[in-house]
Amino acid sequence: MTNPTIGDLPLHRLRKIEIVIHAQDHQLVEDLLEASGIGGWTMIRDVAGMGHSGFHQGKTIFNDQTGLVMFVGVGQPKVIADLARGLARLFETRAGVTFLSDVEVMRSDYFARIEA
Amino acid sequence: MNMHAPLVATDSLLTRTEVAGLVALAARTVPPLWPLESAIAVNPLAGFEHLPFAQAVKQAATLFGARTSLPVTGWRNLVERGRIDERALRDAAIGHLGGVYGAMINVAPGVMAIDLLMARLLEEERSKTEDVASCPVPDAAFIAKWCAAFFDQSISASPMPNRALGLYRAVLSLARYDGEYASLAGRQGQTLLLTVPRDPYEAIAEGLAECGEGREPLDHLSSLVARLPGWAGHIRWRTEHADRERVTSAPAGMADLLALWLLLERADALSEPAGHKQTTAAGHWLARHFALDPNRLDAAKTERFNAIASLDDGALGAIFMTAAERTLSNRLVPKLTGAARSAVRDERADAQVVFCIDVRSEPFRRQLEQLGHYETFGYAGFFGLPMALHPAGGGHRKRLLPVLLSPQHDITEAPVDGKTGEAHQIAAEESRAAKASDLFDAAKLGSGSAFATAEATGPLAGLAMLARTMAPRLADRNRNRREARRQQSLEPRLDCSVSNARGNGFSLSDKVGYASALFRLTGMKPDTARLVVLAGHGGSAVNNPYAAALDCGACGGHAGGSNARVLAAMLNDPDVREGMAEQGFAIPQDSWFLAAQHDTTTDAVTVFDRDRVPQSHRAELTTLEANLAKAGKANRARRATLLDRTPDDLLTGAAHWGEIRPEWGLAGNAAFLVGPRHWTSGIDLEGRAFLHSYDWQQDPNGEALTTILTAPMVVAQWINCQYLFSTIDNDRYGSGDKVTQNVLGGIGVVQGNGGDLKVGLPRQSLFTDDGTAFHVPQRLLTVVLAPLKRVQAVVEANDILARFFGKGWVQLVVIDPQTGKALRWREDCAEPDEGTIIHSITC
Numbered sequence: 001m002t003n004p005t006i007g008d009l010p011l012h013r014l015r016k017i018e019i020v021i022h023a024q025d026h027q028l029v030e031d032l033l034e035a036s037g038i039g040g041w042t043m044i045r046d047v048a049g050m051g052h053s054g055f056h057q058g059k060t061i062f063n064d065q066t067g068l069v070m071f072v073g074v075g076q077p078k079v080i081a082d083l084a085r086g087l088a089r090l091f092e093t094r095a096g097v098t099f100l101s102d103v104e105v106m107r108s109d110y111f112a113r114i115e116a
Numbered sequence: 117m118n119m120h121a122p123l124v125a126t127d128s129l130l131t132r133t134e135v136a137g138l139v140a141l142a143a144r145t146v147p148p149l150w151p152l153e154s155a156i157a158v159n160p161l162a163g164f165e166h167l168p169f170a171q172a173v174k175q176a177a178t179l180f181g182a183r184t185s186l187p188v189t190g191w192r193n194l195v196e197r198g199r200i201d202e203r204a205l206r207d208a209a210i211g212h213l214g215g216v217y218g219a220m221i222n223v224a225p226g227v228m229a230i231d232l233l234m235a236r237l238l239e240e241e242r243s244k245t246e247d248v249a250s251c252p253v254p255d256a257a258f259i260a261k262w263c264a265a266f267f268d269q270s271i272s273a274s275p276m277p278n279r280a281l282g283l284y285r286a287v288l289s290l291a292r293y294d295g296e297y298a299s300l301a302g303r304q305g306q307t308l309l310l311t312v313p314r315d316p317y318e319a320i321a322e323g324l325a326e327c328g329e330g331r332e333p334l335d336h337l338s339s340l341v342a343r344l345p346g347w348a349g350h351i352r353w354r355t356e357h358a359d360r361e362r363v364t365s366a367p368a369g370m371a372d373l374l375a376l377w378l379l380l381e382r383a384d385a386l387s388e389p390a391g392h393k394q395t396t397a398a399g400h401w402l403a404r405h406f407a408l409d410p411n412r413l414d415a416a417k418t419e420r421f422n423a424i425a426s427l428d429d430g431a432l433g434a435i436f437m438t439a440a441e442r443t444l445s446n447r448l449v450p451k452l453t454g455a456a457r458s459a460v461r462d463e464r465a466d467a468q469v470v471f472c473i474d475v476r477s478e479p480f481r482r483q484l485e486q487l488g489h490y491e492t493f494g495y496a497g498f499f500g501l502p503m504a505l506h507p508a509g510g511g512h513r514k515r516l517l518p519v520l521l522s523p524q525h526d527i528t529e530a531p532v533d534g535k536t537g538e539a540h541q542i543a544a545e546e547s548r549a550a551k552a553s554d555l556f557d558a559a560k561l562g563s564g565s566a567f568a569t570a571e572a573t574g575p576l577a578g579l580a581m582l583a584r585t586m587a588p589r590l591a592d593r594n595r596n597r598r599e600a601r602r603q604q605s606l607e608p609r610l611d612c613s614v615s616n617a618r619g620n621g622f623s624l625s626d627k628v629g630y631a632s633a634l635f636r637l638t639g640m641k642p643d644t645a646r647l648v649v650l651a652g653h654g655g656s657a658v659n660n661p662y663a664a665a666l667d668c669g670a671c672g673g674h675a676g677g678s679n680a681r682v683l684a685a686m687l688n689d690p691d692v693r694e695g696m697a698e699q700g701f702a703i704p705q706d707s708w709f710l711a712a713q714h715d716t717t718t719d720a721v722t723v724f725d726r727d728r729v730p731q732s733h734r735a736e737l738t739t740l741e742a743n744l745a746k747a748g749k750a751n752r753a754r755r756a757t758l759l760d761r762t763p764d765d766l767l768t769g770a771a772h773w774g775e776i777r778p779e780w781g782l783a784g785n786a787a788f789l790v791g792p793r794h795w796t797s798g799i800d801l802e803g804r805a806f807l808h809s810y811d812w813q814q815d816p817n818g819e820a821l822t823t824i825l826t827a828p829m830v831v832a833q834w835i836n837c838q839y840l841f842s843t844i845d846n847d848r849y850g851s852g853d854k855v856t857q858n859v860l861g862g863i864g865v866v867q868g869n870g871g872d873l874k875v876g877l878p879r880q881s882l883f884t885d886d887g888t889a890f891h892v893p894q895r896l897l898t899v900v901l902a903p904l905k906r907v908q909a910v911v912e913a914n915d916i917l918a919r920f921f922g923k924g925w926v927q928l929v930v931i932d933p934q935t936g937k938a939l940r941w942r943e944d945c946a947e948p949d950e951g952t953i954i955h956s957i958t959c
Contacts, residue, residue: 032140
């Protein structure tokens with residue numbers, strides 16, 4: 001399968017993972033991301049939205065541990081698959097959702113795996 | 117088929133990320149443990165808060181080998197002293213038996229179930245239970261020893277080698293030379309040292325595959341974490357709360373600790389977990405006491421008899437605790453309902469003073485209010501400022517905020533205008549003193565210089581020791597003078613922020629926001645008095661590893677004066693006032709804000725930046741300071757009675773290096789009251805209540821109430837649970853006797869010469885010298901003065917609140933301000949007696 005392009009600009013196919021979890025559990029996900037060797041991730045604090053148990057408010061003023069946070073990471077399919085395996089363990093006892101999808105990026109080296 | 121492969125590996129070895137997920141979850145078995153310099157209260161059972169309270173206590177007791185309750189003799193002492201009402205105990209016993217019918221049912225002729233239970237609670241013969249500190253077993257002692265060496269904060273003369281490799285790999289590299297390891301792990305252990313993976317996650321995966329047969333991996337790992345809760349808690353603090361530069365030279369995560377435990381387990385070197393034996397053989401005593409023969413009872417009566425006879429100490433303790441909680445609510449809630457419609461005094465106050473919500477503020481406030489028309493408020497002691505302060509002399513930044521928050525502003529301590537020379541001199545003196553101390557430590561520990569140093573400095577040290585022992589207040593005078601000079605020459609400067617990647621100073625909109633928050637959250641009206649004092653607090657203790665525990669928890673275990681100075685400076689800034697006026701908080705031009713610090717050990721109040729007070733306000737300040745001193749004197753006299761000492765002796769204790777109980781701290785804490793001060797000002801709360809000011813009429817959408825309940829109340833709950841569990845099992849959840857404690861590497865205390873870092877509070881902070889509990893172990897009672905619907909909406913919208921109130925970690929009573937009716941939040945497991953989640957209170 002050939003890599004996609006935009007005009008002359010070559011793109012690289014990678015996988016993306018998005019994780020939404022209670023802010024109080026954010027460290028669990030960070031530990032997992034570090035162990036997976038993913039090159040980096042984005043954390044979006046103070047996420048709100050509708051879920052099975054009703055509307056989730058954003059965080060409260062004096063407590064960063066309330067509300068939801070969202071992590072976004074991009075990496076090689078194997079790294080993302082490993083990460084998802086770890087997350088499956090977390091979600092046995094913690095609430096949260098994960099989305100996996102294919103993405104295209106311009107700099108594949110930017111998302112290279114960090115060896116432990 | 118359009119399906120992906122299963123995400124969880126089916127191989128016998130878990131993947132690295134699966135292990136990471138399990139390790140992260142297992143780490144939650146223990147809470148983080150902050151180092152001594154910023155010790156703050158945490159709930160030792162924080163990892164069990166998803167469970168109903170009673171279940172959590174039992175599960176944790178099994179895992180940590182702890183008691184589930186104070187011994188029955190301890191509870192009886194509290195009943196005898198009137199701290200628990202005997203009628204409340206009887207009511208709690210009736211409740212345990214399923215109500216009046218179950219309690220009054222006959223077990224034998226003339227003997228009712230309640231008689232049996234009350235006899236067990238109050239009369240059953242008991243041997244006096246002595247708290248004996250548990251000794252570390254060899255496997256735990258081995259790991260604790262290496263943790264102590266690895267986590268040392270540059271205090272030991274010979275640092276552990278290979279720390280850059282991480283805890284697990286560093287220990288692997290040295291264990292072969294450790295005789296203790298050889299005797300523990302034998303030949304198998306030596307082989308394992310050569311063959312185990314060097315990556316802790318892979319080592320855990322192998323260990324679980326080899327030793328985890330028939331066990332859930334998460335339960336397995338959690339039980340290992342619980343074997344050394346202190347060191348595991350320290351690791352959590354390092355990975356989640358410490359500034360990165362403090363820990364990068366010696367990296368360690370929970371995986372390192374668990375990999376070491378599994379190394380020992382694979383070598384068959386694990387000891388049996390500790391456990392507490394429960395005494396339950398009360399049948400003979402009951403039969404003898406009531407002169408009845410259990411063999412002659414019919415089946416139904418035998419069942420009832422056995423049910424009561426088999427109650428263990430944990431179950432009896434739960435009844436006592438319920439009684440303690442009812443004693444408080446029976447005494448307090450009727451007074452609060454009676455005062456619900458009390459009128460507010462409209463005329464302008466002589467001065468307003470904003471204190472921390474800390475339970476120690478309440479008696480002081482009451483004394484002050486009696487001396488003039490002083491209006492007082494309760495607000496979180498960090499004054500809403502998420503900031504870290506970089507001290508002038510260098511060193512680590514101080515996180516002056518609750519651990520629920522991350523610092524958003526880094527500011528520096530800088531010279532006060534016009535005092536630059538003096539400030540630099542102080543900074544130079546501090547730097548010299550630090551270097552001299554380092555030099556002394558190096559000489560003291562050096563193999564060639566240790567004896568010479570002792571010879572040379574011994575006489576001086578002896579004189580200093582004599583002075584501190586014979587005349588501690590005199591010896592302390594120099595320190596106080598230095599501190600006063602420092603406060604006058606250096607201040608946290610809003611315009612002198614640290615420009616680094618961490619954060620920045622305060623923008624104008626930040627300042628307006630933080631200044632307005634004081635009014636939004638406390639319900640304080642903008643027509644302020646001419647003088648408004650923001651009073652942080654801190655304690656005074658010498659040679660006390662728990663000194664930080666006497667400081668402000670909301671300021672991350674530091675004194676709160678710096679936060680008060682920063683907010684006062686904001687509130688005096690004309691630009692900030694203009695911004696506030698645009699938001700509807702127009703402060704009168706003649707209002708001046710001042711910062712102060714209440715010393716909770718001496719009850720002295722230090723007012724900062726007095727020379728900036730306008731001439732027009734000086735006379736009022738003089739009067740206020742005189743009244744603060746009078747209030748302090750009266751409060752000190754009140755506290756002296758509780759400590760069974762003279763007021764003057766408390767001042768000596770604050771300066772004495774041998775003092776083991778400079779104050780009672782937050783012992784006795786039991787309630788968290790949310791409402792205006794005029795609601796509670798007529799009630800003597802005996803220093804047992806956190807008071808957060810709140811006006812429901814100024815909070816139509818419940819935002820302020822949400823903030824109060826999800827942050828200050830959460831901190832209060834941590835404090836409450838720390839005191840509760842440290843009291844019921846001072847060995848496992850507390851830190852034991854201070855007399856046998858040793859400070860370790862600046863990070864914590866151990867009992868004796870090693871073992872686990874102790875969590876929780878020392879015995880002397882909770883018990884009197886004769887062993888009676890001064891702190892009554894009971895759960896926090898939160899009382900909110902606000903319309904029921906608003907409180908209900910706030911609780912239901914916030915998971916943390918629904919969990920605390922629903923699982924019984926905190927009890928919630930709502931008092932309707934219009935009807936004065938009190939309603940209690942029903943726990944999830946309770947019978948739905950009225951079909952709603954809130955029902956009428958039955959005090």
